[in-house]
C-alpha cells in the first residue's frame with residue numbers, strides 16, 4: 773500500500789524516534805512527537821527534525837494515522853490503557869529483562885512481548901516492526917541496502933496495519949518481511965537469533981526457516 777503524506781505519531785523521542793522520524797520526513801510524511809520529560813528536552817529534537825515535525829501531547833500523538841511506540845518496554849505499562857483504543861499502533865519496543873525487569877508471561881514465552889503490549893491497549897491494532905536492528909544503522913541501510921540489495925525488515929500483527937507499515941518500509945528503501953500474526957512476533961523479538969540480524973529478503977527467509 774503506497775501511502776503519501778501521512779501523519780505519524782511517536783511515543784518517545786529518543787534514538788529510535790529520531791532516526792525513524794527523520795526517515796519518514798525524508799519520505800514525505802510529517803510527525804508528532806511526545807516524550808516523558810517535557811518540552812525543554814523535546815524542543816531541540818523537533819528543531820533538528822525540521823518543519824515537518826511537531827511536539828504534541830500523548831492524546832495528540834494517539835490521534836495520528838499511525839502511532840509508533842518507541843519507549844523502554846517497561847514504560848509502556850505506565851501509559852493509559854485507553855489511549856490507543858482506536859489506533860494503528862506499531863510496537864518498536866524490545867523487552868530487555870536487565871533494563872525492564874521481570875515479565876513472566878514473556879520470559880516463559882506464553883506471550884510475545886508485543887502481545888503483552890496489545891493486552892495493555894485494548895482496541896489497538898498492533899504490529900511489531902522496526903525492532904530488530906540498531907537504529908544507528910538504519911539511515912545507511914535505507915540508502916545503500918546490504919551489498920546492493922534492500923535490507924529486509926520483519927513485521928507481524930494486524931493485517932491492515934501491516935499493509936500500511938509495509939508500504940512505509942518500501943518507501944524507506946527496505947523490503948518488508950511478513951512473519952504472521954502478533955504471536956509470531958515472538959520469532960524476532962529481542963531474545964531470538966533474529967535480533968540484530970541484518971540481511972536481505974533471501975537471508976531473512978533462510979534464517980526464519982532455520983529456527
Ligand SMILES: NC(=O)c1ccc[n+]([C@@H]2O[C@H](COP(=O)([O-])OP(=O)(O)OC[C@H]3O[C@@H](n4cnc5c(N)ncnc54)[C@H](OP(=O)(O)O)[C@@H]3O)[C@@H](O)[C@H]2O)c1
Nearest residue numbers: 784785786787788807808809842843845847865866906907
Ligand atoms: N536504540 C535502538 O537501536 C533500538 C532499536 C530497535 C528497538 N529499540 C527499542 O525501542 C525502544 C526505544 O529505544 P530508544 O533507543 O529510542 O530509547 P531512548 O533513546 O532511551 O528513548 C526512550 C524515549 O522514551 C521516552 N519515554 C519514556 N517513558 C515515557 C512515557 N511514559 N511517556 C512518553 N515517553 C516516554 C523518553 O522520554 P524523554 O526523552 O523525556 O526521556 C525517551 O524519549 C526501546 O524499547 C528499545 O529497546 C531500540
